Protein backbone atom coordinates (compact mmCIF):
# COMPACT_ATOMS: atom_id res chain seq x y z
CA UNK A 1 0.00 0.00 0.00
CA UNK A 2 1.18 3.52 -0.77
CA UNK A 3 -0.06 5.57 2.16
CA UNK A 4 -0.65 9.23 1.25
CA UNK A 5 -3.35 9.83 3.87
CA UNK A 6 -1.18 12.10 5.97
CA UNK A 7 2.39 12.98 6.91
CA UNK A 8 1.48 11.51 10.31
CA UNK A 9 1.84 7.93 8.97
CA UNK A 10 5.66 7.87 8.82
CA UNK A 11 7.68 5.31 10.79
CA UNK A 12 10.76 6.41 12.75
CA UNK A 13 14.01 6.00 10.82
CA UNK A 14 16.87 3.81 12.06
CA UNK A 15 18.83 6.86 13.19
CA UNK A 16 15.79 8.22 15.01
CA UNK A 17 15.25 4.87 16.75
CA UNK A 18 18.91 4.92 17.83
CA UNK A 19 18.45 8.38 19.31
CA UNK A 20 15.41 7.06 21.21
CA UNK A 21 17.34 4.07 22.50
CA UNK A 22 20.20 6.19 23.77
CA UNK A 23 18.15 9.03 25.30
CA UNK A 24 18.72 9.81 28.99
CA UNK A 25 15.33 9.92 30.72
CA UNK A 26 13.69 10.85 34.01
CA UNK A 27 10.22 11.63 35.34
CA UNK A 28 9.07 14.67 33.36
CA UNK A 29 6.13 15.42 35.67
CA UNK A 30 8.82 16.01 38.34
CA UNK A 31 10.69 18.11 35.72
CA UNK A 32 13.51 15.54 35.67
CA UNK A 33 13.73 14.35 32.08
CA UNK A 34 16.90 15.79 30.50
CA UNK A 35 15.85 14.89 26.96
CA UNK A 36 12.47 16.61 27.28
CA UNK A 37 14.27 19.65 28.75
CA UNK A 38 16.66 19.72 25.79
CA UNK A 39 13.79 19.44 23.31
CA UNK A 40 11.80 22.22 24.97
CA UNK A 41 14.85 24.52 25.02
CA UNK A 42 15.72 23.69 21.41
CA UNK A 43 12.23 24.42 20.10
CA UNK A 44 11.80 27.59 22.18
CA UNK A 45 15.06 28.92 20.67
CA UNK A 46 14.11 27.82 17.18
CA UNK A 47 10.80 29.69 17.41
CA UNK A 48 12.26 32.75 19.14
CA UNK A 49 10.18 32.24 22.31
CA UNK A 50 11.19 32.21 25.99
CA UNK A 51 9.88 28.72 26.72
CA UNK A 52 8.20 25.65 25.26
CA UNK A 53 6.20 22.69 26.56
CA UNK A 54 6.17 19.15 25.15
CA UNK A 55 2.77 17.44 24.87
CA UNK A 56 1.36 14.30 23.26
CA UNK A 57 -0.43 15.87 20.29
CA UNK A 58 -1.10 18.97 18.21
CA UNK A 59 -4.68 18.87 19.36
CA UNK A 60 -3.49 19.13 22.95
CA UNK A 61 -1.04 21.99 22.30
CA UNK A 62 -3.74 23.88 20.39
CA UNK A 63 -6.24 23.30 23.18
CA UNK A 64 -3.79 24.36 25.87
CA UNK A 65 -3.10 27.44 23.72
CA UNK A 66 -6.83 28.21 23.69
CA UNK A 67 -7.15 27.53 27.42
CA UNK A 68 -4.33 29.81 28.60
CA UNK A 69 -5.54 32.80 26.57
CA UNK A 70 -9.28 32.71 27.31
CA UNK A 71 -11.82 32.63 30.12
CA UNK A 72 -15.07 30.69 30.28
CA UNK A 73 -17.73 32.41 28.17
CA UNK A 74 -15.13 34.12 26.01
CA UNK A 75 -15.07 34.06 22.23
CA UNK A 76 -12.34 32.80 19.88
CA UNK A 77 -12.09 34.09 16.31
CA UNK A 78 -10.78 31.70 13.70
CA UNK A 79 -11.06 30.67 10.07
CA UNK A 80 -14.07 28.54 9.17
CA UNK A 81 -11.78 25.80 7.82
CA UNK A 82 -9.32 25.81 10.71
CA UNK A 83 -8.21 22.55 12.30
CA UNK A 84 -9.23 23.79 15.75
CA UNK A 85 -12.80 24.30 14.52
CA UNK A 86 -13.18 21.37 12.10
CA UNK A 87 -11.08 18.52 13.51
CA UNK A 88 -10.68 18.86 17.27
CA UNK A 89 -13.94 17.28 18.41
CA UNK A 90 -15.44 20.46 19.88
CA UNK A 91 -12.64 20.68 22.44
CA UNK A 92 -12.68 24.48 22.93
CA UNK A 93 -16.23 24.22 24.29
CA UNK A 94 -15.47 21.03 26.20
CA UNK A 95 -12.19 22.05 27.82
CA UNK A 96 -12.18 25.86 27.92
CA UNK A 97 -15.89 26.75 27.91
CA UNK A 98 -15.43 29.16 25.01
CA UNK A 99 -17.51 29.93 21.95
CA UNK A 100 -15.97 29.81 18.48
CA UNK A 101 -16.72 32.49 15.90
CA UNK A 102 -15.74 31.31 12.43
CA UNK A 103 -14.73 33.75 9.72
CA UNK A 104 -14.31 33.39 5.94
CA UNK A 105 -11.05 33.99 4.10
CA UNK A 106 -9.34 32.78 0.92
CA UNK A 107 -6.81 29.97 1.51
CA UNK A 108 -7.15 30.19 5.28
CA UNK A 109 -6.03 33.83 5.35
CA UNK A 110 -8.07 36.16 7.57
CA UNK A 111 -7.88 39.84 6.75
CA UNK A 112 -7.76 42.68 9.29
CA UNK A 113 -11.14 44.18 8.28
CA UNK A 114 -12.95 40.87 8.73
CA UNK A 115 -11.37 40.38 12.14
CA UNK A 116 -11.97 44.00 13.23
CA UNK A 117 -15.66 43.71 12.29
CA UNK A 118 -16.01 40.51 14.33
CA UNK A 119 -14.49 41.86 17.56
CA UNK A 120 -17.29 42.50 20.07
CA UNK A 121 -17.79 45.87 21.71
CA UNK A 122 -17.95 45.84 25.52
CA UNK A 123 -21.61 45.16 26.25
CA UNK A 124 -23.26 42.93 28.82
CA UNK A 125 -25.05 41.03 26.06
CA UNK A 126 -21.96 39.90 24.20
CA UNK A 127 -19.25 37.35 24.81
CA UNK A 128 -15.81 38.90 25.21
CA UNK A 129 -13.50 38.47 22.20
CA UNK A 130 -10.36 36.96 23.70
CA UNK A 131 -8.28 35.14 21.14
CA UNK A 132 -7.52 34.98 17.42
CA UNK A 133 -6.30 31.61 16.11
CA UNK A 134 -4.38 31.48 12.83
CA UNK A 135 -3.08 28.39 11.01
CA UNK A 136 0.08 28.10 8.90
CA UNK A 137 0.25 26.14 6.67
CA UNK A 138 -3.50 25.85 6.30
CA UNK A 139 -4.68 22.26 6.14
CA UNK A 140 -8.15 22.41 4.57
CA UNK A 141 -7.11 24.88 1.87
CA UNK A 142 -4.46 22.35 0.74
CA UNK A 143 -1.37 23.34 2.72
CA UNK A 144 -1.37 27.01 1.72
CA UNK A 145 1.14 29.36 3.32
CA UNK A 146 -0.24 32.30 5.33
CA UNK A 147 1.84 35.14 3.79
CA UNK A 148 3.98 36.75 6.49
CA UNK A 149 2.86 40.35 5.82
CA UNK A 150 -0.82 39.35 5.95
CA UNK A 151 -0.15 37.39 9.12
CA UNK A 152 1.55 40.37 10.78
CA UNK A 153 -1.27 42.70 9.77
CA UNK A 154 -4.14 40.60 11.09
CA UNK A 155 -2.26 39.74 14.29
CA UNK A 156 -1.64 43.46 14.88
CA UNK A 157 -5.36 44.17 14.51
CA UNK A 158 -6.20 41.52 17.09
CA UNK A 159 -3.62 42.87 19.54
CA UNK A 160 -4.81 46.48 19.12
CA UNK A 161 -8.15 45.25 20.46
CA UNK A 162 -6.63 43.33 23.37
CA UNK A 163 -6.94 39.85 21.88
CA UNK A 164 -4.19 37.25 22.18
CA UNK A 165 -2.97 35.43 19.08
CA UNK A 166 -2.39 31.67 18.82
CA UNK A 167 -0.66 30.12 15.83
CA UNK A 168 -1.50 26.52 14.91
CA UNK A 169 1.83 25.76 13.28
CA UNK A 170 1.42 21.98 12.98
CA UNK A 171 3.10 22.42 9.57
CA UNK A 172 4.88 25.73 10.20
CA UNK A 173 8.20 24.35 8.96
CA UNK A 174 6.56 23.57 5.63
CA UNK A 175 5.84 27.30 5.36
CA UNK A 176 9.50 27.96 6.13
CA UNK A 177 10.61 25.47 3.47
CA UNK A 178 8.22 26.91 0.89
CA UNK A 179 9.18 30.56 1.40
CA UNK A 180 12.73 30.50 2.76
CA UNK A 181 11.50 32.70 5.65
CA UNK A 182 12.41 31.41 9.12
CA UNK A 183 9.47 30.01 11.11
CA UNK A 184 10.29 32.39 13.94
CA UNK A 185 9.21 35.37 11.79
CA UNK A 186 5.58 34.23 11.99
CA UNK A 187 6.01 33.36 15.66
CA UNK A 188 7.06 36.93 16.46
CA UNK A 189 3.44 37.98 15.82
CA UNK A 190 1.83 35.29 17.99
CA UNK A 191 1.61 34.91 21.78
CA UNK A 192 1.50 31.12 21.64
CA UNK A 193 2.63 28.77 18.88
CA UNK A 194 1.92 25.06 18.47
CA UNK A 195 4.31 23.01 16.32
CA UNK A 196 4.22 19.26 15.62
CA UNK A 197 7.11 16.85 15.39
CA UNK A 198 4.79 14.07 14.22
CA UNK A 199 3.76 15.55 10.85
CA UNK A 200 6.27 16.22 8.06
CA UNK A 201 9.21 16.04 10.47
CA UNK A 202 8.59 12.33 10.89
CA UNK A 203 8.65 11.73 14.66
CA UNK A 204 6.22 9.10 15.94
CA UNK A 205 4.45 11.39 18.42
CA UNK A 206 4.47 14.82 20.00
CA UNK A 207 3.94 18.55 19.69
CA UNK A 208 5.20 21.65 21.48
CA UNK A 209 3.58 24.85 22.64
CA UNK A 210 5.88 27.88 22.78
CA UNK A 211 5.37 31.30 24.36
CA UNK A 212 6.62 33.50 27.19
CA UNK A 213 7.76 31.97 30.51
CA UNK A 214 4.61 32.90 32.40
CA UNK A 215 2.23 31.57 29.76
CA UNK A 216 4.14 28.32 29.40
CA UNK A 217 4.10 27.95 33.21
CA UNK A 218 0.30 28.12 33.06
CA UNK A 219 0.35 25.77 30.08
CA UNK A 220 2.29 23.24 32.16
CA UNK A 221 -0.51 23.20 34.75
CA UNK A 222 -3.12 22.89 31.99
CA UNK A 223 -1.21 19.98 30.40
CA UNK A 224 -1.40 18.14 33.72
CA UNK A 225 -5.11 18.90 34.05
CA UNK A 226 -5.79 17.72 30.49
CA UNK A 227 -4.01 14.43 31.21
CA UNK A 228 -0.91 15.17 29.15
CA UNK A 229 1.74 15.00 31.88
CA UNK A 230 4.13 12.23 30.81
CA UNK A 231 6.78 10.37 32.78
CA UNK A 232 9.92 9.02 30.98
CA UNK A 233 8.90 10.99 27.91
CA UNK A 234 12.54 11.43 26.88
CA UNK A 235 12.13 8.24 24.81
CA UNK A 236 9.74 10.02 22.44
CA UNK A 237 11.22 13.49 22.96
CA UNK A 238 14.51 12.10 21.58
CA UNK A 239 12.71 11.26 18.33
CA UNK A 240 11.21 14.75 18.21
CA UNK A 241 14.59 16.37 18.86
CA UNK A 242 16.14 14.24 16.12
CA UNK A 243 13.31 15.31 13.79
CA UNK A 244 13.80 19.04 14.47
CA UNK A 245 17.56 18.72 14.07
CA UNK A 246 17.57 16.57 10.93
CA UNK A 247 14.28 16.66 9.05
CA UNK A 248 13.45 20.33 8.59
CA UNK A 249 15.65 20.93 5.55
CA UNK A 250 14.31 17.89 3.69
CA UNK A 251 10.68 19.16 3.71
CA UNK A 252 11.50 20.79 0.35
CA UNK A 253 11.71 17.25 -1.09
CA UNK A 254 8.12 16.56 0.00
CA UNK A 255 7.04 19.79 -1.66
CA UNK A 256 8.77 18.89 -4.92
CA UNK A 257 7.08 15.45 -4.88
CA UNK A 258 3.68 17.05 -4.19
CA UNK A 259 4.20 19.22 -7.30
CA UNK A 260 5.15 16.14 -9.32
CA UNK A 261 2.08 14.31 -8.02
CA UNK A 262 -0.28 17.19 -8.85
CA UNK A 263 1.21 17.60 -12.32
CA UNK A 264 0.88 13.84 -12.98
CA UNK A 265 -2.74 13.88 -11.85
CA UNK A 266 -3.48 16.88 -14.06
CA UNK A 267 -1.88 15.04 -17.02
CA UNK A 268 -4.22 12.14 -16.24
CA UNK A 269 -7.18 14.56 -16.53
CA UNK A 270 -7.80 15.39 -12.85
CA UNK A 271 -8.42 18.84 -11.47
CA UNK A 272 -5.55 18.88 -8.96
CA UNK A 273 -4.63 22.13 -7.20
CA UNK A 274 -1.05 23.33 -7.62
CA UNK A 275 0.43 22.69 -4.15
CA UNK A 276 2.53 25.23 -2.29
CA UNK A 277 3.70 22.61 0.21
CA UNK A 278 3.05 18.87 0.78
CA UNK A 279 -0.75 18.63 0.49
CA UNK A 280 -2.48 18.02 -2.84
CA UNK A 281 -6.24 18.62 -3.17
CA UNK A 282 -8.04 16.95 -6.06
CA UNK A 283 -11.64 17.76 -7.05
CA UNK A 284 -13.60 14.56 -7.71
CA UNK A 285 -17.22 13.72 -8.48
CA UNK A 286 -17.69 11.36 -5.53
CA UNK A 287 -14.84 11.50 -2.99
CA UNK A 288 -15.75 8.36 -1.05
CA UNK A 289 -16.15 6.21 -4.19
CA UNK A 290 -12.89 7.62 -5.54
CA UNK A 291 -11.05 6.85 -2.29
CA UNK A 292 -12.34 3.26 -2.38
CA UNK A 293 -11.25 2.79 -5.99
CA UNK A 294 -7.88 4.31 -5.25
CA UNK A 295 -7.44 1.97 -2.26
CA UNK A 296 -8.26 -1.02 -4.44
CA UNK A 297 -5.41 0.16 -6.71
CA UNK A 298 -3.08 0.23 -3.69
CA UNK A 299 -3.13 3.93 -2.76
CA UNK A 300 -4.57 5.45 0.41
CA UNK A 301 -5.73 9.08 0.61
CA UNK A 302 -8.27 10.97 2.76
CA UNK A 303 -11.28 13.21 2.14
CA UNK A 304 -10.27 16.86 1.83
CA UNK A 305 -12.66 19.82 2.04
CA UNK A 306 -16.13 18.92 0.61
CA UNK A 307 -15.84 17.69 -3.00
CA UNK A 308 -12.10 17.03 -2.72
CA UNK A 309 -9.70 14.31 -1.71
CA UNK A 310 -6.33 15.03 -0.14
CA UNK A 311 -3.03 13.33 -0.87
CA UNK A 312 -0.07 14.10 1.33
CA UNK A 313 3.63 13.59 0.60
CA UNK A 314 6.05 12.70 3.38
CA UNK A 315 9.30 11.10 4.50
CA UNK A 316 8.15 7.55 3.65
CA UNK A 317 6.92 8.35 0.11
CA UNK A 318 9.75 8.50 -2.41
CA UNK A 319 9.77 9.10 -6.17
CA UNK A 320 8.71 5.53 -6.94
CA UNK A 321 5.67 5.71 -4.67
CA UNK A 322 4.59 9.02 -6.18
CA UNK A 323 4.91 7.66 -9.72
CA UNK A 324 2.93 4.54 -8.73
CA UNK A 325 0.21 6.71 -7.17
CA UNK A 326 -0.10 8.71 -10.39
CA UNK A 327 -0.38 5.49 -12.41
CA UNK A 328 -3.04 4.14 -10.01
CA UNK A 329 -5.12 7.31 -10.30
CA UNK A 330 -4.74 7.26 -14.09
CA UNK A 331 -6.25 3.76 -14.19
CA UNK A 332 -9.46 4.89 -12.49
CA UNK A 333 -10.20 8.20 -14.18
CA UNK A 334 -13.50 6.95 -15.64
CA UNK A 335 -16.37 8.55 -13.72
CA UNK A 336 -14.06 10.11 -11.13
CA UNK A 337 -12.90 13.33 -12.73
CA UNK A 338 -14.88 16.47 -11.94
CA UNK A 339 -14.88 19.12 -14.62
Ligand code: TLP
Pocket residue numbers: 005006007008056057058059060062083084087135137139168170171196198207
Ligand atom coordinates in the same frame (compact mmCIF):
# COMPACT_ATOMS: atom_id res chain seq x y z
N1 TLP B 1 -4.16 17.01 11.19
C1 TLP B 1 -4.43 15.67 10.71
C2 TLP B 1 -5.91 15.36 10.84
O1 TLP B 1 -6.38 15.66 12.11
C3 TLP B 1 -6.78 16.06 9.84
C4 TLP B 1 -3.92 15.54 9.28
O2 TLP B 1 -3.79 14.40 8.83
O3 TLP B 1 -3.68 16.57 8.63
N2 TLP B 1 -3.31 21.35 13.46
C5 TLP B 1 -3.28 21.04 12.16
C6 TLP B 1 -3.20 22.12 11.15
C7 TLP B 1 -3.30 19.68 11.76
O4 TLP B 1 -3.30 19.39 10.47
C8 TLP B 1 -3.36 18.69 12.75
C9 TLP B 1 -3.44 17.22 12.37
C10 TLP B 1 -3.39 19.07 14.10
C11 TLP B 1 -3.36 20.42 14.42
C12 TLP B 1 -3.56 18.07 15.22
O5 TLP B 1 -2.45 17.30 15.43
P1 TLP B 1 -2.57 15.89 16.22
O6 TLP B 1 -3.04 14.90 15.20
O7 TLP B 1 -1.19 15.65 16.69
O8 TLP B 1 -3.54 16.06 17.33
